[in-house]
Amino acid sequence: MTDAPASGPMHPVLPHPDCQDDPALREAQEQRLRAVWKKPTGWRYFSAVNNDTVGVWYILTAFGFFAFAGILALLMRVQLALPDNDFLSMSLYNQLFTMHGTMMMFLFAVPIFEAVSILLLPELLGARDLPFPRLSAFGYWCFAIGGTFVAGSVFFDAAPSSGWFMYPPLTSEPHLTGIGADIWLLGLSFIEVASIAAAVELIVGVLKCRPPGMRLNLMPLYCWYILVVAGMILFAFPPLIAGDLLLEMERAFDWPFFDTTRGGDPILWQHLFWIFGHPEVYIVFLPSIAIIASLVPTFARVPMVGHSWIVLSAVGTAFLSFGLWAHHMYATGLPNISLGFFSAASEAVAIPTGVQIFCFIATLLVGKVKRSVPMLFAMGGIAIFVAGGLTGVMVALPGFDWQAHDSYFIVAHLHFTLIGGVVFPLLAGLYYWFPFQTDKLLSERLGRWAFWLMFVGFNVTFLPMHLTGLLGMPRRVWTYPAELGWDTLNLVSSAGAFVIAAGFALIVLDVFRPKGRQPLAPRNPWGSPGIEWSAAVPGESWGARCVPIVTSRYPLWEQKDLVREIDEGRFYLPDAEEGQREMLVSDILDAEPTQVQRVPGPTYKTLLAAALLGACFIFGTYKLWWLTGLCAAGTVAAIIWWLWTGTSQIPEKPEKAAGRGLTLPLYASGTRSVGWWAMFITMIGDFSAFVGLVFAYFFFWTRHEAFPAADAGRPDLRLLVTGLALILAAWALMELIRRRHAAGGIAWARWGCPLAALLGLAGAAAFAGALWSAGLEPTRHVYDATCWVLVLWLGAHVSVGAIMQLYCAAGSWAGRMTPRYDADLHNVELYWNFMAATALCSFALLGLFPLTAGGP
């Protein structure tokens, strides 16, 4: 049960390097590190890419959207305080509730997890930065631009107003909704791309950037949760992106995916949305539990009880969360067998959640708990969340949910889980890690006031809503008549909302009040065991003085003299001799260091790329196709510029001394490089989106007597075979090029890559030709539209693949890619493996499946 204190024999603490005894040397090292990791100042401030700058921007922006969405909620509460009220108009109220949900989920809950993780992860791992700092900056700028665009629409009376769930046909008929639905679909797709980018970075960070000795079983719980949640993002967001694509294609080009008169079905959207939407709930909940898991041992003063059980429970929750999406669809008329299955899966998720919470309680029991504001928020959050969980297992029963669904009972339930399970733990984390980032403590007195205001205000607001729901008040109503007995309850809820707001305002005040005269916090003020607290006060921008050897789950408690040795630079990478930003890359299981990775510094290229991509989506929203195309081309150019000048640089020497007598290579290709893993993980996510489209195909098949119908055109089989053969040839050629090139055949890269690009593009064209020649028209019937969207997906991906191949060829011509330094080629080869899989699946669906010509 209580896991044996795990300590690794892998890294016996060696005699300290004597050279670090020299204070003058240490001083010189520190100056070099300081210069290399210096934050850009003045007007160049926004070119920063380092995780601790971008992380802070990210957190502030996400909390900014949180406050904005909270103000929208207050306006709604004013409107609902009295029956037949006219404080807000119907159309504004509909925009506000849509934006409140949309912003809280897409612009706060998910981004704040990524923001906190970007800020913390390197420090939790004793690393200096994330493996792709410019990718984090790019993700941040996408989020900031896209979020501002979506949030700003409310000021122009153009905000989406069909609910955060965007059910068609209400959203697919352009005459029923204005530009708002396009803003939702395109603006949020843009942000989802940024979320996936951050997820990729975090996964690679956890897997490949751990300090020497930190085998997987020694990893802090927070990192486990990051790994699990980022993995969930990878499988949950892509189906929504696929859904967004289908819905926007219907809105913009009349492809009838959700139009029942042409074979479409609005329920498909609900599946795609909730396959995203329910894991989403755990995507936002698990990171907050991770924060509690970080606090509990600190304040209980003992190691976590049941460390491995918590990890298993988190994985179990993630797994289950993909099998219960349909519990949002109980009222759509699913067959009983499905209802039973999804009900059981929904109930089951209570068990891993129970394990996690009881591990925390058991740890509190074992230790002597030190009372503090962070613990107050954590325990208050658990108290609220447990109540939300208890109503959760109720609404997981279909029979009960048929009454509760879409009533205020659900509004109460979801706010208990999300505010108790997300907001309170986050605020606990804010109080806990604030001194870590700013070297100042937040006020304990204000913190207690804020907690009690928020806790009491929360219960005054949301506890009565269970009853309001029981009395039959549906969700998403801008007004209600007086005679239904809802008046008093609503008035109480509205009053409570302002108490919550007052509590949050106190926190904002505390965070932003000038703290110039306040003394610095003591080093490691809470007596935490985590390596992130080894940083000196005041902090330095280098992240870690050197990369330590970690042999314990609680290094600051269990590894003697660790902090002093870190301060004295007695571990890895204590210096920046070449004036480059460097970090250690290690292998996945045992965290043996394998490479010194150089990471790029400040740049505006990421901001430029994000701005162009944002413009591309925004012009697309307004159907300004020429400008959209122009910006898309500009984005590709900016990204190529960024990659060409910042990644896979050939180092001036093959390897360097990393400290403690260890010499490591400065460059890695294939599975040993972080870039290969990033490509692999990205393509897993990308392939999930493709699977979403395949799901759509089979979903339509189940909805039709025959799919394709007997009178529908069949894609030309000969052209399809040709297309498949060409794409497989491009893939095989890539494989061959990579091998021959590694053996010294430079010409293979220079001439083979463009040839492979041509083969691939010709293959995609043959696929399109197969539909074209058979007369498939995407606006005619959903079968035609589904075929075309598959080919569209394939064509877009092959085009990107062709750009990558040309990039490799150009790299070879320019001398930035050689047989010894060929990471780009490995990554592109990997990409083409996925292209081969995509082409095979598309071929099977378009060419072989119609041969069966049957219905389900």
Add this chain to the structure above:
Amino acid sequence: MDDGLSSFRLPRAPVAAAAAALAPAALLAGCSGPQSWADTAGVEAEAVARLLWIMVAAAVVIWLLVIGTMLFAARSGPSDPRGRGARGLVIWGGMVAPTVAVLALLVAGLILMRDLTGRTGELTVEATGEQWWWRIAHAAPAGDADAAPVPTPNELRLPVGRTVEMVLRADDVIHSFWVPSLGGKLDMIPGRVNRLHLTPTRTGRFRGACAEFCGEAHAQMALPVVVMQPEAYADWLAGQAAPAAEPADARTRRGRELFLATGCGACHAIRGTAAEGKLGPDLTHVGSRLTIGAGQLPMGRAEMARWIADAGAVKPGVRMPAFDMLPAEEIRLIADYLVSLE
């Protein structure tokens, strides 16, 4: 490590504990209402309400136990990390107890689901969701199998003690049919047919509402529901099946002329006249209904005139245009005619 925070103590009685303990009392006292699913008037709603009260009681007990344990753990002194307390807590509290609880709940839920579905109706009522009203049609009175269903929009009347099968459809967007006092909700989805069974157990007037957000006037898509004695229901249905009454006086006759001349018949039907529109509710017996505009105004001459003059002022978003360009007297005449159609 003394940072001055250790003096802080949690208060003894958390507000939520008190609130949760008081909640059942408040629930019992204040759960009645025309749209309440605790104030039941149907077999289906009663089955859910019974389970509700058991679950609420269990949830309060579980919450008090879990949070009480947490507060106790936070106050207790250190104990042996390898002792049985911590281990037992996780195994019994975190695994066994939730497993048993959710299994019991699942069984109860599946039994409930079995009871609520898979039934047959003694009579059939078709209901189609429209933006933002209910196109309802009852099967014609017994004995006339070929007769067209009787349109009775925006009002549902049911005989007590009989199981009715609601056949649910939608024309434009997704709606959800929900009469909480009688039973749970079921979505109305374009391109699909859903079937919901309701068995009223007492007569009275209840209120339903659209439960799926369906666009602008979603909040004002209500449905008056009347449960009647079977004989009264039969009489009512026979009346509804008949064509519209001829105007009884000059005023209503003039109202009918104006109704037809103004083009109301483009959207509305009045059986027995030239008005055969299908877009809006059938008005053949509109005067016999309890409300105007899907539960928005009580039936009456002044209210009808107000609705005709500017329906959007009562129900923002409504598809019916304002007719306030007509002279007020003409509107009153049309209103009088419509209200006379009982």
